[in-house]
Amino acid sequence: MTMQVTMTVNGEEVSREIEPRLLLVHFLRDEIGLTGTHWGCDTSNCGVCVVLLDGVPAKSCTVLAAMAGGHEIQTVEGMAQGGTLHPVQEGFFQEHGLQCGFCTPAMMLTAQALLEVNPDPSTTEIREAIYGTACRCTGYENIVRAIRWAAEHPALEEVTA
Amino acid sequence: MQTPAPFEYERATSVDNALALLERHGPEARVVAGGHSLLPMMKLRLAGPEVLIDINDLADLDYIRVDGDDIAIGAMTRHAALLSSPVLAEHYPIFRDAERVIADPVVRNRGTFGGSVCQADPSEDLSAVTSALGATMVIRSTEGVRTVSAREFHTGPYETVVGPAEILVEIRVPIRPACGSAYEKVDRRAGDWAVAAGGCFLTLDTGGTVTDVGIGLTAVGAPHFCAPEAEAALRGHPISDEAIVAAAAKAAAATNPATDQRGPADYKRHLAGELTKRALRRALVRARGEGA
Amino acid sequence: MTATDVPTSPVPTSPVPMSAAGNPIGFGRMLRKEDARFLRGKGNYLDDVNLPGMLHGAILRSPYAHARINSIDISAAQAHPKVRAVITGEVLATLNLAWMPTMSYDTQAVLATDKVRFQGQEVAFVVAEDRYSARDALELVEVDYEVLPAVVDATKALDADAPVIRTDKEGKTDNHIYDWETGDSAACDEVFNRPDVVVSKADILYPRSHPSPMETCGSVASMDPVTGKLTCWITSQAPHAHRTVYALVAGLPEHKIQVISPDIGGGFGNKVPVYPGYVCAVVGTIVTGKPVKWMEDRFENLATTGFARDYHMQGEIAATRDGKILALRTHTLADHGAFNATAQPTKFPAGFFSIFTGSYDLEAAYGKVTAVYTNKAPGGVAYACSFRITEAAYFVERMVDILAHDLQMDPAELRMKNLIRPEQFPYQTKTGWEYDSGDYLVTLQATLDAAGYKELRAEQVENRARYEQTGEGTLLGIGLSFFTEGVGAGPRKHMDILGLGMADGCELRIHPTGKAVIRLSVQTQGQGHETTFAQIVAHELGLPPEDVEVVHGDTDQTPFGLGTYGSRSTPVSGAAAAVVSRRVKEKARIVAAAALECSPSDLEWELGRWQVKGDPEKAKTIQEIALLAHSSLELPEGVEGHLDASAVYNPPNLTYPYGAYLCVVDVDPGTGAVKVRRFIATDDCGPRINPMIVEGQIHGGLAEGIGMALMQVIAFDENGNCLGGSFMDYLLPTSLECPSWELEATVTPSPHHPLGCKGVGESATVGSPAAVVNAVMDALAPLGVRHADMPLTPAQVWLAIQGRPARTDLAFT
Ligand SMILES: Cc1cc2nc3c(=O)[nH]c(=O)nc-3n(C[C@H](O)[C@H](O)[C@H](O)COP(=O)(O)OP(=O)(O)OC[C@H]3O[C@@H](n4cnc5c(N)ncnc54)[C@H](O)[C@@H]3O)c2cc1C
Ligand code: FES
Numbered sequence A: 001m002t003m004q005v006t007m008t009v010n011g012e013e014v015s016r017e018i019e020p021r022l023l024l025v026h027f028l029r030d031e032i033g034l035t036g037t038h039w040g041c042d043t044s045n046c047g048v049c050v051v052l053l054d055g056v057p058a059k060s061c062t063v064l065a066a067m068a069g070g071h072e073i074q075t076v077e078g079m080a081q082g083g084t085l086h087p088v089q090e091g092f093f094q095e096h097g098l099q100c101g102f103c104t105p106a107m108m109l110t111a112q113a114l115l116e117v118n119p120d121p122s123t124t125e126i127r128e129a130i131y132g133t134a135c136r137c138t139g140y141e142n143i144v145r146a147i148r149w150a151a152e153h154p155a156l157e158e159v160t161a
Numbered sequence B: 001m002q003t004p005a006p007f008e009y010e011r012a013t014s015v016d017n018a019l020a021l022l023e024r025h026g027p028e029a030r031v032v033a034g035g036h037s038l039l040p041m042m043k044l045r046l047a048g049p050e051v052l053i054d055i056n057d058l059a060d061l062d063y064i065r066v067d068g069d070d071i072a073i074g075a076m077t078r079h080a081a082l083l084s085s086p087v088l089a090e091h092y093p094i095f096r097d098a099e100r101v102i103a104d105p106v107v108r109n110r111g112t113f114g115g116s117v118c119q120a121d122p123s124e125d126l127s128a129v130t131s132a133l134g135a136t137m138v139i140r141s142t143e144g145v146r147t148v149s150a151r152e153f154h155t156g157p158y159e160t161v162v163g164p165a166e167i168l169v170e171i172r173v174p175i176r177p178a179c180g181s182a183y184e185k186v187d188r189r190a191g192d193w194a195v196a197a198g199g200c201f202l203t204l205d206t207g208g209t210v211t212d213v214g215i216g217l218t219a220v221g222a223p224h225f226c227a228p229e230a231e232a233a234l235r236g237h238p239i240s241d242e243a244i245v246a247a248a249a250k251a252a253a254a255t256n257p258a259t260d261q262r263g264p265a266d267y268k269r270h271l272a273g274e275l276t277k278r279a280l281r282r283a284l285v286r287a288r289g290e291g292a
Numbered sequence C: 001m002t003a004t005d006v007p008t009s010p011v012p013t014s015p016v017p018m019s020a021a022g023n024p025i026g027f028g029r030m031l032r033k034e035d036a037r038f039l040r041g042k043g044n045y046l047d048d049v050n051l052p053g054m055l056h057g058a059i060l061r062s063p064y065a066h067a068r069i070n071s072i073d074i075s076a077a078q079a080h081p082k083v084r085a086v087i088t089g090e091v092l093a094t095l096n097l098a099w100m101p102t103m104s105y106d107t108q109a110v111l112a113t114d115k116v117r118f119q120g121q122e123v124a125f126v127v128a129e130d131r132y133s134a135r136d137a138l139e140l141v142e143v144d145y146e147v148l149p150a151v152v153d154a155t156k157a158l159d160a161d162a163p164v165i166r167t168d169k170e171g172k173t174d175n176h177i178y179d180w181e182t183g184d185s186a187a188c189d190e191v192f193n194r195p196d197v198v199v200s201k202a203d204i205l206y207p208r209s210h211p212s213p214m215e216t217c218g219s220v221a222s223m224d225p226v227t228g229k230l231t232c233w234i235t236s237q238a239p240h241a242h243r244t245v246y247a248l249v250a251g252l253p254e255h256k257i258q259v260i261s262p263d264i265g266g267g268f269g270n271k272v273p274v275y276p277g278y279v280c281a282v283v284g285t286i287v288t289g290k291p292v293k294w295m296e297d298r299f300e301n302l303a304t305t306g307f308a309r310d311y312h313m314q315g316e317i318a319a320t321r322d323g324k325i326l327a328l329r330t331h332t333l334a335d336h337g338a339f340n341a342t343a344q345p346t347k348f349p350a351g352f353f354s355i356f357t358g359s360y361d362l363e364a365a366y367g368k369v370t371a372v373y374t375n376k377a378p379g380g381v382a383y384a385c386s387f388r389i390t391e392a393a394y395f396v397e398r399m400v401d402i403l404a405h406d407l408q409m410d411p412a413e414l415r416m417k418n419l420i421r422p423e424q425f426p427y428q429t430k431t432g433w434e435y436d437s438g439d440y441l442v443t444l445q446a447t448l449d450a451a452g453y454k455e456l457r458a459e460q461v462e463n464r465a466r467y468e469q470t471g472e473g474t475l476l477g478i479g480l481s482f483f484t485e486g487v488g489a490g491p492r493k494h495m496d497i498l499g500l501g502m503a504d505g506c507e508l509r510i511h512p513t514g515k516a517v518i519r520l521s522v523q524t525q526g527q528g529h530e531t532t533f534a535q536i537v538a539h540e541l542g543l544p545p546e547d548v549e550v551v552h553g554d555t556d557q558t559p560f561g562l563g564t565y566g567s568r569s570t571p572v573s574g575a576a577a578a579v580v581s582r583r584v585k586e587k588a589r590i591v592a593a594a595a596l597e598c599s600p601s602d603l604e605w606e607l608g609r610w611q612v613k614g615d616p617e618k619a620k621t622i623q624e625i626a627l628l629a630h631s632s633l634e635l636p637e638g639v640e641g642h643l644d645a646s647a648v649y650n651p652p653n654l655t656y657p658y659g660a661y662l663c664v665v666d667v668d669p670g671t672g673a674v675k676v677r678r679f680i681a682t683d684d685c686g687p688r689i690n691p692m693i694v695e696g697q698i699h700g701g702l703a704e705g706i707g708m709a710l711m712q713v714i715a716f717d718e719n720g721n722c723l724g725g726s727f728m729d730y731l732l733p734t735s736l737e738c739p740s741w742e743l744e745a746t747v748t749p750s751p752h753h754p755l756g757c758k759g760v761g762e763s764a765t766v767g768s769p770a771a772v773v774n775a776v777m778d779a780l781a782p783l784g785v786r787h788a789d790m791p792l793t794p795a796q797v798w799l800a801i802q803g804r805p806a807r808t809d810l811a812f813t
């Protein structure tokens, strides 16, 4: 019992024959090999699986690949343009916004989506935007600073990382 | 990671199509809206529908609008939309209060109003809100449309009047002039379900008498998520802080909380009173136009 | 040259030169080298390892805390079309693998044969073609259990009628594991019996918690049937120790085992032990001839792997009426779960808990720890605890605050009065530790100043007056803690795990063009080793850090060592890196002398070059020397070519980082809700190789402290069901509970570490819970609250206000 699903991932159309029960996170990781999206729980609590679904952060462990059919998905692998890091990625680098790196893709995508609707968020607004993803390493402070860094450096020209 | 058992997937193209699919597949079929209650339960294998009918394409169920004397909200409206709606902020800030503390921003991007109240989790927040506001739930089947008051919608934990071949399509809330509303919640941590929560609305006449009031409570075993004795103690009486405190005590007395890791029953009963008191005070300030 | 003839404390005093790439050639803020891959989603974590033909394993686990297994029927699971193998304890028993040794010389079932002894215990292992099918097949295994009464409350584990858990141990008739003593009981009695002393008593529980890194544990095992080589990718903080344990458990030749720790999504001690699932994956690959991946789900991680704490500490503290602390003693009950599987140095069954005298100069101290089996998951030492210093620091800092409460004394003043004085270092504690260095008063003062302590106390006076009048609003609480940790185990003569001495190797290779590769025995889980260790080499040799590649986490590529935990990377491997660099430097001197046609003693070192004393123009840079060392240059008799070197560092003592923390909370007595308003942390870990990374480590630990103090707990109901088995119930702090951390630093080098550095990875986890709890207790003092156990959830705070705080290790009643 399989079905065909087609979606756009990081701007490219992908199509696979899948079981309807396949979770989006496993579709991305196991079917198309984009392992930058992680998972960390079974109860939709941890948020390390966040991807952008039509530009909006969503927990990819709580969306069926089938439900994502026809939609646009962006993962961490789609953040850098050409060789240029997204300002959010550069901010995480500059401000030590990551340690083990496991929550980082989710945090960065959430930040990217935040800055698209609110280019100059306060630290409180940042904290309110990211609390759906848990980080065990950083204590959040440097993540907040990283997102502020990105807000202050919106148009980055060069790759430095 | 835990994974769901196999099932079939259908994507509905319209409400009629969804209803037809429900009829065709029978009681083992379930609709999936945001999926943020259903999919975790399926992963943990606490739920195992044979067919999932995806209603996310039903954009015509995603709206918040003023419709005559009511605000009409489509069942597929996401939490995030309820949180940011200017219409709701103007008429019923209780929604904003509640939505700020429902789950987390990522869950709120997917979870829907319809899914929340149909899940009927005994700690669910919007059920307390609809109950407080005396909302009307609009349910459709291939037979037609029927409406049920929010206070008759839930028949028990995880149970509602919505039949296996029916879909909740809309929630209607009457617009009330000179109204204040508010929601208060205690959780163990941001994003956690309520230890206890409650909300209310109040309308006053110019003399300061309570013309109407609704109180909703969640996670405390309040039958139908409401507190009618407390409402009766206020309705038709002049508002005062003493009256609020007395009503809050009545609200607490009518609860029947369960002890769990969120807290013992007596604590939750205390909270029911404390939060009712705080919500009423804040609603009063808003009803008087004295604060947000 | 040995570790002992290296010069001490070369603390950089002026800013170091920068490399062409803009990195400090030595100590200083440097952006992390490892970030490049993580930022792009190109990390390689365990679940990212995919091999051709790989199968997926899943573990069937016990739903009961204590039950006899009557039978297991695997036929339906075996018949599943995608299942390749179903392994039970019975199968393992035929291979002599049903039980494995723990890191505390106990045994632990790999797959249960006779009984299950905790909820979630491993019962059967299914190997299938994909992960979904493996999960499906678990539902097809039928187990007939006979449920037995469970031992849940540790305080009842030694009751005469308590069911015996370890019936597998011959002659075992109770649940006792060990009694362990430290300090001088008689000396303590003498102090406590003095007529004029004030004695404060308290029962303090540090409840069971779990490190729960965002990445769960897992393994990919692949046996090459042709070469007989077993390669295991494991979420391991100690790959070399794992390799040796595998060799011992499975009887495989150690040179045919390669353990690879890929990128690790957080460890915190959770990834030190060897878990049954790892062994199952190995058996799975042997049985099927295919690579087998096993990856825990979150329930498995929280409910079955290395938990932390679970210490019930009865304490008594004696002081003079004017606040001179004289003695401290404890009888502690340690709940070890169903198997004694704590990973800690052999001679320290209670870890380093005996450091419970903390940062104070006492006349006497005595501690006794009684450890018991219960029907709970095994573990004990995990979660950034520095081998139970977390429990010790929490204990003493609560006792000191309770004493302050009873004496009606300001807790800052009480600490100031009793902290060890700078002139007392090296300080011998009453329980046998030698603290290497410290200047405690300065550090405490730095925290008080940064916090504005006086102003906060003044605000509190007003706050309390307002509350008393109105009965509404929040109460302000101010909590202090001062901790001392001992980190960086060994020395090897005192410290070993399973007989493996705690010393660590390091190899440094300098390529002809002056680029370097350093190979470490320790493994990063986010601490930034690839950057910090490059900086150590840069500091010693003057190489740009971008020219130094750091290799770690692969036993075929790196020298033996015990791994990363207990904050030991910098104290042990960091020292090894300095020592090995100095060996290279000495070799380079000989080569440079040959090239400059002078005697090595004519040369002096200037960062990155050997130059002739008095004639700095005549010099060879380290890069030039590297090429010369590989060239046809004639070297003196007996001098080999190349610059490569290796070292094993056996630390002479632990390093003793310390710090002073202050937490400000606002407590809502109407709801019990606690809001952390501010957190000020002054840490002294000696010189900071990369201050950015050090601060990041502290930030993370402070968040953990908030978690433990306010929300995280693994409690059990009366049947032994785990009540913290998901992130819905086991609550991790989010960005909203954590304040913007305010950090200060003082710098007191370790006199025995080649770089003066002390460990810092766990300092904040050790020091912060007490500050938070002390703050909440301080807030509630006007309501008559003296002590309540963690976590201080809203319910627990409210119960404390009602005068009946709960036992947080058990279900609420
Ligand atoms: C981490 C996390 C934290 C959460 N915290 C909170 C919280 O604090 N407070 C709170 O109230 N909620 C909380 N939730 C629940 C969240 O609000 C969910 O979004 C909501 O409960 C379900 O909405 P959904 O659209 O996802 O429903 P789904 O999961 O899609 O459906 C839930 C149920 O309703 C049925 N259903 C859905 N739509 C309809 C319809 N239109 N007609 C008939 N039946 C329908 C489905 O068949 C299913 O049985 C949390 C969820 C998560 C994952
Ligand atoms: S994996 Fe935890 S929320 Fe998706």
Ligand code: FES
Pocket (backbone or CB within 6 Å): A097, A098, A099, A100, A101, A102, A103, A104, A134, A135, A136, A137, A138, C214, C265, C266, C526
């Ligand atoms: S960086 Fe490790 S979990 Fe966030």
